[in-house]
Amino acid sequence: MKEIVVLSGKGGTGKTSIVGSLAVVAQSKVLADCDVDAADLHLLLSPTVRDKNEFWSGQTAFIDAERCTQCGLCEEVCHFGAIKDYTVDEVSCEGCGFCARICPTEAITMKDNMAGYWFISETRYGTLVHARLGITQENSGKLVAVVRQNAKFITEREGLEYIIIDGPPGIGCPVISSLSGADMALLITEPTLSGMHDLDRIIGVCQHFGILALVCINKYNLNEENTHQIETYCHNQGVKVVSRIPFDNVVTEALVRGLPVVEYSDGKVSQEIKKLWRVVEGKSPPLQ
Amino acid sequence: MIISVASGKGGTGKTLVATSLALSLSKNSKVQLIDCDVEEPNAHIFLKPTFTQQEIVSIPVPKIDEGRCTYCGKCAEICAYNAIAVFQKKVLVFPELCHGCGACTYLCPEHAISEEGRGLGVVETGNSNGIKFTQGKLSIGEMMAPPIIRRAKECVDPERVAIVDVPPGTSCPVVEAIKGSDFCLLVTEPTPFGLNDLVLAVGVVRKLNIPCAIVINRAGVGDKKVEEYCLSESIPILLTIPLDTRIASLYSKGITLAEGMPEWQESFLDLFDKIKGLLR
Known part of the structure; x- marks a missing residue:
């Protein structure tokens, strides 16, 4: 091959x-x-799609506004400039999880990304x-x-x-x-x-x-x-x-x-x- | 004002559009061209700038002090990119996988991790007949384009009209290059490939909430489906460049349309006026 x-x-x-x-x-x-x-x-x-599969890859941070005390630590540590005014810019977040690990009130969770599809097709x-x-x-x-x-x-x-x-x-x-x-x-x-x-x-x-x-x-x-x-x-x-x-x-x-x-x-x-x-x-x- | 060309x-x-637009505008305005196609930057071939500055772009990657390390494995556990592996008496770092997030350094319980810069490429700045020219260039064999694009974008001069040459595709380098623009011009060709990828690109600019319009290049070559699509989506077509062997020949020699066929300068100025009109 x-x-x-x-x-x-x-x-x-x-x-x-x-x-x-x-x-x-x-x-x-x-x-x-x-x-x-x-x-x-x-x-x-x-092609005629025979098999369609979800592609899960990477994560994105989400801030729970109820738990967030607006201390600003997450924004301070984020190397990607993805957090502003206590909200996450999903497009800029690279899913490293740094913010979720250091948040003192555990207000941040990391969620898996459904990042696309892949197919096996017949032609x-x-x-x-x-x-x-x-x-x-x-x-x-x-x-x-x-x-x-x-x-x-x-x-x-x-x-x-x-x-x-x-x-x-x-x-x-x-x-x-x-x-x-x-x-x-x-x-x-x-x-x-x-x-x-x-x-x-x-x-x-x-x-x-x-x-x-x-x-x-x-x-x-x-x-x-x-x-x-x-x-x-x-x-x-x-x-x-x-x-x-x-x-x-x-x-x-x-x-x-x-x-x-x-x-x-x-x-x-x-x-x-x-x-x-x-x-x-x-x-x-x-x-x- | 920042106009990205994607x-x-x-x-x-x-x-072709980015360089001719920059040149046409430079007669009466202060202009900057930023080439963010850092994998294959080509605008310099057409504008032939003289570079005066070069800066290495690096990201911070972990450096382990094995004297302090207790091999607890915390760094490997927290790294989202599998860039660190910890064995019984050895830590392996895979710098090409590291995104430089800094989590391992901050969270190491023994303070055994420091950061060292790892060069990914360069950002070069110079001048081409009054046009401020900035380009990013990824080093051969390196994977990560976004940090270089980010650095090149930081060189935006607010005093000037900045024109950003965006890489092809729809993934992270494209997002990084378009982000923060006031307007995005989408250049396409009237073929099924052009249309398919235009629809994807429109998806990107809409997700980023950036107003956009279309330039059709090589008009006359394929079919009418791009025009039909733009009409149905209410996306304005601001400029049409025909399929013309003279234009192709100029391009092959690295000559801009604005210089090789100066009558086009008017069309590019008109394009800019239309963009300003849409932003009003």
């Missing part, structure tokens, strides 16, 4: 569109959407494990870990070959939670200065955690000079470029119809994504 |  996580650093480079198409092309796999606070993969895969391309973090909830990294664990469990139980993970943008908590211990990171970039800057940081994260990284340049023809620079940069970093996908509005047309692009069209974009998967599987050599 | 979905054009 191999776990492949699709990341980008910068948002909007095409992670979900490409994962949606890999879902069609790859045969023996489970899909996991680890972009839990803005999940979109379901819009391409039309026409196989099983999808996905999630929805509650609005303004924390602990996206923990929810990512739950999604990954379940995807792994199903993959092992059914004797499948791959877990394909649609990862979140950025380089922080949910990205590290999506990446740690994976077999390979497929990094989707675009030939813009922002895309290149962010690629450098996400490659840094992969190197930091010792994860093999492969790069796919999406919309490569938007700026071929930048594409060339990315290839040179990757070469110098010892990172392989496995694919160049042209810009084509057909990707958005397919999206509007709720379809992965490889199902909607057999044009250049679809052909490149099919080639990309053969390289990832080790059945074709990379571009460089 | 989106839910990544890559919809937050930085």
